[in-house]
Amino acid sequence: MKNIFTKIYNWVDERVKLEDLVKFMGKKYVPVHRHSIWYYFGGVSLFFFIIQVTTGILLLFYYKGSSDLAFESVQFIMSKVQFGWLVRSIHAWAANLFILSAFIHMFSVYFEKAYRKPREITWVTGMLMFFMCLGFGFSGYLLPWNTLSFFATKVGTDIAGAVPIIGEPLRTFIRGGDDVSGATLSRLFGFHVALFPGIFTILLAIHLILIQRQGISEPMHFEEQHSSEKKTMPFFPNFLLRDLLLWLIVLNVLAILAVFFPADLGVKADPFSSAPAGIKPEWYFLFMFQSLKYFPSHILFAEGEVVGILLFGAAGLLWLLIPFWDRKSSRGEQNRFVNYLGIFAVIFIIILTILGWRS
Amino acid sequence: MDNVQNQPVQKSRRDFLKYLLNLGIVGFAASIFYPLIAYLKPPKQNEVVVTSVSAGKLSAFEKDSGKIIRFGSKPVIVIRTASGDVRAFSAICTHLGCTVQFRKDLGTIWCACHNGKYDLNGKNISGPPPRPLDVYKAIIKGDEIIISKMT
Amino acid sequence: MNKIILSVMLLISSFMLAAQDKGKKVVDQCYVCHESLGSDEATLFKKDIHFQKGISCADCHGGDRQSDDMDKAMSKEAGYKGVPKGNEITQACIRCHASSEMMKKYGSKIPTNQFELLKGSVHGKLAIDGAERIVQCITCHNAHGIVEVTNPNSPVYPTNVPKTCGKCHDNPVYMRSYNPSLPVDQLQKYRTSVHGMRNAKGDPKPAECASCHGSHDIKNVKDVRSKVYPTNIPETCSKCHSDPQYMKEYKIPTNQYALYKKSVHGVALFEKHDLSAPVCNSCHGNHGATPPGVESISEVCGTCHALNAELFSSSPHKKAFDKQKLPECETCHSNHDIEKPTSKFLGVTPDAICSKCHKPDDKSKGYMVAKEMRLMIDSLASTEKIDSALVEEAEQKGMEINEAKFKLRDATQASMEARTMVHSFDEAKFNEVVNKGLTVTSSVKADASAAIHEYYFRRIGLGISVVIISFLALMLYLFIRRIEKKNANN
Known part of the structure; x- marks a missing residue:
């Protein structure tokens, strides 16, 4: 047994120089300090991505992306295909948890100021992946073609349409027509399974390569310490195995959630029926949806909603570009403003999500 | 330790x-x-035993036209003749099993695969089909066309 | 020349009359002259109730009733109108008949709303010439010689009403110009009905046109206010037929309305507002109202319950019932108080209807078939019940069971069909339908049980995989600890 593995390893090593890679990984260390726990959320997010790709491919074997067949095919997966319910439920649960862990990963990086020089590109690719996650969520939500998802998509695309100038063409582009229809389904299906995963994979590759290349960011207080005082852990195998351990736990949780709270199917969408009461977007859009409600109908010359959307756009841009305007952190100085801004963002998101949930 | x-x-x-x-x-x-x-x-897809199936409303079915409907897992062609009669046949060509279609210009049921033709009684009149199409029963109930198997 | 003679004659006669009636306060010169001329109008008017109440020709025709000079009396200056035309006729009548004061003056207690009612009725619409109403008062009541309604000579006295209405309604050419699709054979049919035959014999009590349709306020049949609108018919008929006093001499029951109200048909009509539910006239006919004959009941019921009637007619029961003069559907379902049939009707238990004729006897085919049919329909019903409980359980457990639920509809349909198929009284046909249902129920049962089984399978499967994953996690944890300890020791 062992000989075969060794032989294969040697065969590959001879040609690809695996040894360098192992050495390189072995030399990498993960800083150990009281905020080390947050390092794991990147890995957990990666795990969720792997799960999403796997279950997504499995669902593709049976899913049919047309308005006539989408609902029936999902119903087929849920009732006829062995473990179809499990695959779909895991896909649905992992999607939500993916976004949750991406949120946590993003804020931990933010508060640790790990985006500071030289890791600007890592931050930007991460943020772009986060936006894509939201896009994955939005496009995937419509695919079962049930009433709730149909109207949520309608509302969601309507909000996109309120953006000045580019809104109208954007809405038509997303919908593939004037209204949410079978064309929208085909389009979002294409985004969800081909376009987004392609782009995401490229971003993820850059993100991961950069982490390997630059090593894991040390907290700012580490820099002042002497190298002998720094507590570290080898990336390979210690940190990787811990990662795997966490993944196993996450998988267990996913399985339990999928069995006890399987994904709903609802009623097939009928474009001519009236919208059911209490249409709400998925929870990760809820804080934006809810805050748009609080804008007055008119602010100066513009519609309140438009102002709100523009504000969110500006905030997103500001957030994306933080490594470029937060010069202080890059110089190794404390930037209290960034901390306060981050705390405000967290509190804002939590409170509005709760408000949106309860309304 | x-x-x-x-x-x-x-x-x-x-x-x-x-x-x-x-x-x-x-x-x-x-x-x-x-x-x-x-x-x-x-x-496993369990084959549903279908004995009759609705082919839609008569009033919505133009004269001198035809359409394919699903009868269980098999296609059935329903034809409304110019005089208003409704007839139904198996849409499986008796030659090699392609799905036949109604050709208004030819006034026949026509198979695109090998140019087989059947008249509006399902009888094979030209091309390779060896025998007539299987006939289904078409009953008008109110305004609804009901297709069922010949017994 | 003629005119001179006429005037001379009038002059003479008026002198004579004037001499004769010197004692009276008011001399109606119109009547005096026209009567002496022997005109039909004057002759008729003599019997007219209006004449008896002292109403003059001039009250409707205008002119000076006191003047014996024809030119003067019938001059425009005197307000002479001649023969009223069109709506003027009715206007002349309602001068008094719409005024309670005027009517009181003549000591009459008849209502004063007839014109109001007429205006809102079908007859109050404009005639084809567009200038007048279709019907004026005189159309039905006559112009001269109007007598009280209670007088058998009145054209609106019950025995005369059919003929009066028939004047127009019997005339296809006339009716065509208003409503081409309205039949004109009502009178003809009426004469064949029990009501019509008694009416023809001079009995004023049986219903005539106005009894059901109303008189001044006749509405279109499709008008919800019409007394013959489907939902109003039972009450309209019951006005007489539920009045024991009124119906006493005819010796027929008076409880039909009460029974009907509780029947499936009554409930469908009054509670579910189903206008297609049969009312009195659906079975008895309207103008030709008469109870259906024993042999024709299945045809009458079959107008709606077509399949049941067809099956019955070709069943062995048809002949047997006819031979024994048993009314067809009615024997089992009764007539006015038809209740919703249940499977209890079927079979050989004491309360089952079959057992009324089919006495317990294992050699009797009818007895055995009834027993068997009941057994079959009960087993279908019970499996259906079990199935829907299973489906519900699976659904409550959150399983995707829509297909089985959909299939269950076929079982319901089969039991529905089976109920119809009972009327063939043919065991083979009946069993075929029931078996179709039983096939469905067994497949639904399998699906639902599989879904419930799946529910437990999922939990057990989860338990196993959680144990395995947790075990692996634990081992991994121990492994990590070992490596780290080794590192620490190094």
Whole structure:
């Protein structure tokens, strides 16, 4: 047994120089300090991505992306295909948890100021992946073609349409027509399974390569310490195995959630029926949806909603570009403003999500 | 723990741990691959026994036109003649099993695969089809066309 | 020349009359002259109730009633109108008949709302010439010679009403110009009905046109206010037929309305507002109202319950019932108080209807078939019940069971069909339908049980995989600890 593995390893090593890679990984260390726990959320997010790709491919074997067949095919997966319910439920649960862990990963990086020089590109690719996650969520939500998802998509695309100038063409582009229809389904299906995963994979590759290349960011207080005082852990195998351990736990949780709270199917969408009461977007859009409600109908010359959307756009841009305007952190100085801004963002998101949930 | 003293115990315990770890990996693989393989196994589609099926409203069915409807898992062609009669035939060409269609310009049922033609009574009149199309019963109930098997 | 003679004659006669009636306060010169001329109008008017109440020709025709000079009396200056035309006729009548004061003056207690009612009725619409109403008062009541309604000579006295209405309604050419699709054979049919035959014999009590349709306020049949609108018919008929006093001499029951109200048909009509539910006239006919004959019941019921009637007619029961003069559907379902049939009707238990004729006898085919049919329909019903409980359980457990639920509809349909198929009284045909249902129920049962089984399978499967994954996690944890300890020791 062992000989075969060794032989294969040697065969590959001879040609690809695996040894360098192992050495390189072995030399990498993960800083150990009281905020080390947050390092794991990147890995957990990666795990969720792997799960999403796997279950997504499995669902593709049976899913049919047309308005006539989408609902029936999902119903087929849920009732006829062995473990179809499990695959779909895991896909649905992992999607939500993916976004949750991406949120946590993003804020931990933010508060640790790990985006500071030289890791600007890592931050930007991460943020772009986060936006894509939201896009994955939005496009995937419509695919079962049930009433709730149909109207949520309608509302969601309507909000996109309120953006000045580019809104109208954007809405038509997303919908593939004037209204949410079978064309929208085909389009979002294409985004969800081909376009987004392609782009995401490229971003993820850059993100991961950069982490390997630059090593894991040390907290700012580490820099002042002497190298002998720094507590570290080898990336390979210690940190990787811990990662795997966490993944196993996450998988267990996913399985339990999928069995006890399987994904709903609802009623097939009928474009001519009236919208059911209490249409709400998925929870990760809820804080934006809810805050748009609080804008007055008119602010100066513009519609309140438009102002709100523009504000969110500006905030997103500001957030994306933080490594470029937060010069202080890059110089190794404390930037209290960034901390306060981050705390405000967290509190804002939590409170509005709760408000949106309860309304 | 003293490393030197516990060397032999350590060795065997380590092996035992590795053994358990491998066992766990095998079990884990099984618990992943069992559902995975079961998922990929094509589910059995139970054939639904259909005895009759609706072909829509008569008033919405233009004269001198035809349409294909699903009868269980088989296609059936429903034709409304110029005089208003409704007829139904199996849409499976008796030649090689293609789906036939109504050709208004030819006034026949026509198979695109090998240019087989049937008249509006389902009789094969030209081309390769060896025998007439199977006839289905078309009953008008109120404004609804009901297609059922000939008994 | 003629005119001179006429005037001379009038002059003479008026002198004579004037001499004769010197004692009276008011001399109606119109009547005096026209009567002496022997005109039909004057002759008729003599019997007219209006004449008896002292109403003059001039009250409707205008002119000076006191003047014996014809030119003067019938001059425009005197307000002479001649023969009223069109709506003027009715206007002349309602001068008094719409005024309670005027009517009181003449000591009459008849209502004063007839014109109001007429205006809102079908007859109050404009005629084809667009200038007048279709019907004026005189159309039905006559112009001269009007007598009280209670007088058998009145054209609106019950025995005369059919003929009066028939004047127009019997005339296809005339009716065509208003409503081409309205039949004109009502009178003809009426004469064949029990009501019509008694009416023809001079009995004023049986219903005539106005009894059901109303008189001044006749509405279109499709008008919900019409007394013959489907939902109003039972009450309209019951006005007489539920009045024991009124119906006493005819010796027929008076409880039909009460029974009907509780029947499936009554409930459908009054509670579910189903206008297609049969009312009195659906079975008895309207203008030709008469109870259906024993042999024709299945045809009458079959107008709606077509399949049941067809099956019955070709069943062995048809002949047997006819031979024994048993009314067809009615024997089992009764007539006015038809209740919703249940499977209890079927079979050989004491309360089952079959057992009324089919006495317990294992050699009797009818007895055995009834027993068997009941057994079959009960087993279908019970499996259906079990199935829906199973489906519900699976649904509550959150399983996707829509297909089985959909299939269950076929079982319901089969039991529905089976109920119809009972009327063939043919065991083979009946069993075929029931078996179709039983096939469905067994497949639904299998699906639902599989879904419930799946529910437990999922939990057990989860338990196993959680144990395995947790075990692996634990081993991994121990492994990590070992590596780290080794590192620390190094």
